[in-house]
Amino acid sequence: MHEVSIIQSVIEIVTKQALDNKLTKINNVTLRIGELSGVMPESLEFAFDSCIKGTMLEESTLNIEIVSALGECKECNLEFPIEHFNKLCPSCNKFCTNISCGYELYINTIEGD
């Protein structure tokens, strides 16, 4: 359940951003989570609902956008959807070490009053 640690960090960052932007109440938080990040959206939602109580985010909703994983082959420059289990380039069959997206774990936007 490292999702709890992640949500605690989200609350910390969002609260600071809200104060910097003179917001008193947060309505929505949008996270962008890469397919390979190893984080489960359902667990994040569960942790969010539990951890926001008593914070500025108490009445906010959580929106999670999943970022597809892509690899870019260093041999033939082909960009292709990559998976944990298959990092071989579909064109030249070389093992791809260059993963261009899929490990994202960031707060994209917040909405508030």
Add this chain to the structure above:
Amino acid sequence: MSEIKVVANILHTNEEITSQNKRLLNEKGIYVINMMSSPGSGKTSLLEKIISKLKDRIRIAVIEGDLYTTKDAERIEAQGVPVVQINTGGACHLDGKMIKGALDSLNLDNVDLLVIENVGNLVCPAAFELGEDIKITVLSTTEGNDKPLKYPRMFENSGAIILNKMDLLELTNFDKAEFYKDINSLNALATIFETSCVKDQDQGIDELCSWLSQQVNINSQFNKACI
């Protein structure tokens, strides 16, 4: 209502502390391993073997991560090297801040190799950088060859993978060919070792130790070159 574009890395705080740890450990020329696995795969037994073989040549220190108890730290202490126990009190992984606290309790001027034995858990530790030079994942034959595909993140981020409890291989349905095939598709660059920690009949420990001392030497030469 206003929308604010934040674009902030959620693990930023951990990464900031981690880079401080890394800077300090680099300055001291210490090679750092983040050792991960499921509970009971043999991390501490491997460490006992490694320490007994290398401690005369390499100055080793250990940080032990467990939810509760100091059982592992006591085993390491019996090997005669400095050890710090972190009890996470229920948390499923170590993070940069915990390591920072542990580093304060070690005399880093007398360490060449620092091994951080993470909490036994094949999932969460993979997401938290600690300031290490390499992640090493241990898998034991009794866990089954399907684990790398079921828990890919840990295996795909590891520089080395140790297949332990080779002495029990015949008693299990562990399929070594499948294991190598899966590792190859997850992480073709990992160095793989096959080991067993049976008393007086260990296997693969010499190969592992000679590779480890090589890594420590490369690290210390690299650090000297930077100074």
